[in-house]
Amino acid sequence: MTLPDSLAGTTVAVLGGTGPQGRGLARRFAAAGLPVVIGSRSAERAAEAADALASDVGGTVTGADNAGAATAGDIVVVAVPWDGHGDLLKSLASELAGKVVVDCVNPLGFDKQGAYALHVEEGSAAQQAEALLPDSTVVGAFHNVSAVLLEDPAVESVDTDVLVLGDVREVTDLVQDLCTTIPGVRGIYGGRLRNAHQVEAFTANLISINRRYKAHSGLRVTDV
């Protein structure tokens, strides 16, 4: 597909780009023709992951530590584990100033009965990011997309919609365009950032569904 005009010349950085969700998103963005910077705590591991991805899907993929990736990206996707999410973002507030930050972190706990939503003081991971990054524009997206499907080169089309949450129309529009670079995916406006919690937490339900039905489930919004 052709990239949407809104994304011409846009570099996408993925913080936590060596984890499953981050790797999967980086793969799809690189495959779409977007310059991608993989961020990781270790610049060396980031560079290894970038080399592997570039040789696999082509395109311009580089690696850096998370601060370097945050500096390099126009859109910065946050795909780090919930544990450490706040500390990392606080430390990158100046690198992320003026940028679009796409938070896709799901604050979940796990026990014998499966996954459940954790309490987040600010309401959601996305709202925590907003509180810590007053000079960035924070959007929530990509919460419910299966990392397994994103990472699987045999999956040509990912059968899910992505809900995009945020308070600035031009930025949610841009991130909706970013969603559509993944074949099969639609980016659907899903409400304001204050309604991000339930979208993050919904991943616990999808994990339950995956267990019960042996599936890699996703969501489609009907009548849209």
Place this chain on the structure above:
Amino acid sequence: MTLPDSLAGTTVAVLGGTGPQGRGLARRFAAAGLPVVIGSRSAERAAEAADALASDVGGTVTGADNAGAATAGDIVVVAVPWDGHGDLLKSLASELAGKVVVDCVNPLGFDKQGAYALHVEEGSAAQQAEALLPDSTVVGAFHNVSAVLLEDPAVESVDTDVLVLGDVREVTDLVQDLCTTIPGVRGIYGGRLRNAHQVEAFTANLISINRRYKAHSGLRVTDV
């Protein structure tokens, strides 16, 4: 369609059956051939709604006050406003003992920016019901189904899945069967009751989606 065997001889009561969601569900259950009892604070208004529904879709539809409906139903659907939910259920604990209670209440607030999820002490409306009804088996379901579509006789098939949440397998199975009596709807197991909050709250996102896209949106789970 033929009723699933699991629902043979089952009477469905709908508390709050004169509100939009309750009326819509009662209509669909009656149309499927299930005996339906519409409950309301006012037995008279319940009887009027029951008569109107019976003359419209046929079947066995009666009306009663909420206590009478709770007594009459084998499966009791709770479709009352969030405001008053706890008080009503507390008052009906003995009528509802031993029964399957299907809570479809969404604790939402509304302001200029639209809908948002309210904080619920017990975690969710469904968990509040469970706490107040220790002798009932509580399941959450029908949270995200558009009342407009349920109520519209011209809508032959409702394009959505219903997530069914609960901790007792045979009861979630039964309520999944109840979902399938609505043409177009699949009942999908959505996890334990502790994961009901985000499904209730998700209705706020669907309301945002409906505004943005001028839609009556619903959800489909993919790969299931």
